[in-house]
Ligand SMILES: CC(=O)SCCNC(=O)CCNC(=O)[C@H](O)C(C)(C)COP(=O)(O)OP(=O)(O)OC[C@H]1O[C@@H](n2cnc3c(N)ncnc32)[C@H](O)[C@@H]1OP(=O)(O)O
C-alpha cells in the first residue's frame with residue numbers, strides 16, 4: 001500500500017526520512033513496515049558496528065606506529081582446523097562470468113540479459129550514493145526480481161525488457177560498514193548505510209527471489225571492504241536476524257565477501273568461518289586492495305607504490321593474495337571469484353579494441369589457470385571472450401574448480417609474500433594521470449555517476465581511491481619521479497602546477513560549456529585537499545558525501561556524522 005501522509009513518508013516511531021518525497025519510493029520501497037525492519041536492524045547492530053569501526057582505527061594506529069598486519073595467533077585453530085562452509089546452492093554452482101554495474105534501470109536490464117551467470121547490482125564502488133540513485137536502485141531491483149522491469153529509451157525509441165530465459169542470477173552489493181545514510185535517521189542519528197541497502201532490498205524481495213531465482217535459496221549478496229572477521233560476524237548475525245524475521249530457513253541468505261583490504265587477507269579463514277552457514281565464497285577485489293595497501297602503510301615510506309599502471313596482478317604481493325584466496329576458498333568448499341580487469345571496449349578504434357580485449361583475455365587466463373571459479377566483467381561486450389577463456393581452461397569441464405584446484409602449494413604463502421612492496425617506475429606522467437582521472441571521476445560522482453569510462457578504462461570509487469592515495473603518498477614523502485629522464489621531487493608546489501595544467505587539459509577535452517556546467521572545480525578542490533592533507537583521509541567518498549546529501553525539509557541538519 002502507498003504510505004504517504006500529505007507528501008510525507010509514513011514512518012514508524014523513531015524514524016525520520018529526510019530525502020525527497022517521491023510517490024514511487026513511498027509505495028514501492030519506503031513503507032512503514034520496511035522502515036521498521038531497517039530501524040530494528042540499525043538499533044540491534046549499531047553498537048557492534050561502532051565498536052568494529054573503532055577497532056579499525058585502533059589497528060591503523062598500530063600500523064602507523066610501525067606494526068604490519070599479519071595472521072592472528074589467537075585464531076590459529078580456525079585456520080588449521082578441518083571444517084567447510086555449507087554446500088553451494090545449485091542455482092549458483094556456475095559463476096564463471098559475473099557482470100557488475102550500478103543498480104541503474106537500463107543497466108540492470110542489460111546486465112540480466114547479458115549472458116553472464118551472475119549480475120552483481122552495485123550500491124557500492126560503481127554507484128554514487130545519492131538519495132535518488134539509492135531509492136531508484138531499490139525500485140529497479142524490486143521490479144527486476146518481480147520480473148516486471150522495463151525501460152523506454154526515448155532518444156532511441158527502444159524498449160528494454162527482460163529476456164524470456166537465461167537471465168543472470170542477481171547478487172546485490174550494499175555499501176561498506178563505514179558509510180552513513182544521511183537521508184534516513186533512526187533515533188536521531190543517520191542510519192547505517194549498508195543496513196538500509198540490505199534491509200530494504202531483503203524486505204521487499206526475499207520471497208520473490210527465492211521463488212524465481214534462488215531455487216529456494218537467497219537473496220544473494222556481495223559484502224565489501226571488511227577488515228576483520230568481527231565485521232563478517234555482524235553480517236552473519238544480520239542474516240540470521242533477517243531469516244528469523246522472514247520465517248525462512250537459516251542459511252537461505254548467501255554472500256560472497258570481497259577480500260579487498262590488506263588486513264582482511266590475513267583473516268580469510270576467519271571470515272569464512274563466521275559466515276560458514278551463509279557463505280558462497282570470496283572475491284579478489286583487487287582495486288580496493290591496492291588502495292588499502294597504501295592506506296595501511298601510510299606511515300611506512302619504505303612501501304611506496306610505483307605508477308598505478310604497474311600495480312597489476314603479476315606483482316608478487318597481488319599474486320600471493322590471489323593464490324592464497326583460491327586455496328582458502330577451495331579448502332572450505334566455496335567459490336574463489338576473480339576480480340575486475342580495468343579494460344573496456346574501445347569504440348572507435350578496432351586495433352585498440354582488440355588489444356584491450358587481449359589484455360582482458362590474458363588476465364582471465366591467469367585467473368582460471370590459477371584455479372579461480374569465475375570472474376568479473378565490467379561490460380557486456382567482454383562476456384563472450386571471458387566465457388570462452390573459462391570454458392576452455394576449467395579443469396574437468398565442471399562448473400567450478402572447487403574440487404579440482406586445491407592449490408595446496410599456496411599453503412606456503414607467508415606474511416612476507418603478502419606484504420612485499422610492488423616494484424616499478426614512478427613517473428611524472430603517473431602523477432598527472434592520477435590527477436586527471438581522480439578529478440574527472442569525482443566530478444562525475446558529484447553529479448550522480450559512480451562508474452565512468454576514462455581513457456578506455458573503467459573507473460569507479462576503488463580505482464579513484466588509488467589515484468588519490470598514491471598522490472598523497474608521493475607528496476607526503478616527497479618522492480622522486482621520472483620526468484623524461486630527469487628526477488623531480490613531488491612537492492605540494494609541483495602538484496599544484498600539475499593540477500592547474502590537468503584542469504586546463506580537462507577543460508579543453510570536455511569543452512568550456514560542459515566544464516562550466518560540470519562540478520570539475522569543486523572536484524578539484526576536494527581532490528587537492530585530500531592529496532595534500534596532513535593525515536590521509538579514510539575514504540574519498542566519505543569526505544565528499546555531504547556534498548551529495550539533499551535534505552527535505554531543508555531545515556534538517558545537512559551533516560552526516562561518522563559512524
Ligand atoms: C572495482 C570494482 O568494484 S569493479 C565493480 C564496479 N564497477 C562496475 O561495475 C563498472 C561497470 N561498468 C560500467 O559502469 C560501464 O561499463 C562503464 C562505465 C565502465 C563504461 O560505460 P560506457 O562507456 O558508457 O558503456 P557503453 O557506452 O560502451 O555501453 C554500451 C551498452 O552496454 C551497456 N553496459 C555497459 N556496461 C554495462 C554493465 N556493466 N552492465 C550492464 N550494461 C552495461 C550500456 O548500458 C549500453 O547499453 P545500450 O547499448 O543498450 O545503451
Ligand SMILES: O=CC(=O)O
Nearest residue numbers: 285286287288462
Ligand atoms: O570491488 C572490487 C575492487 O576491486 O575494489
Ligand SMILES: [Mg+2]
Nearest residue numbers: 125285288462
Ligand atoms: Mg571494491
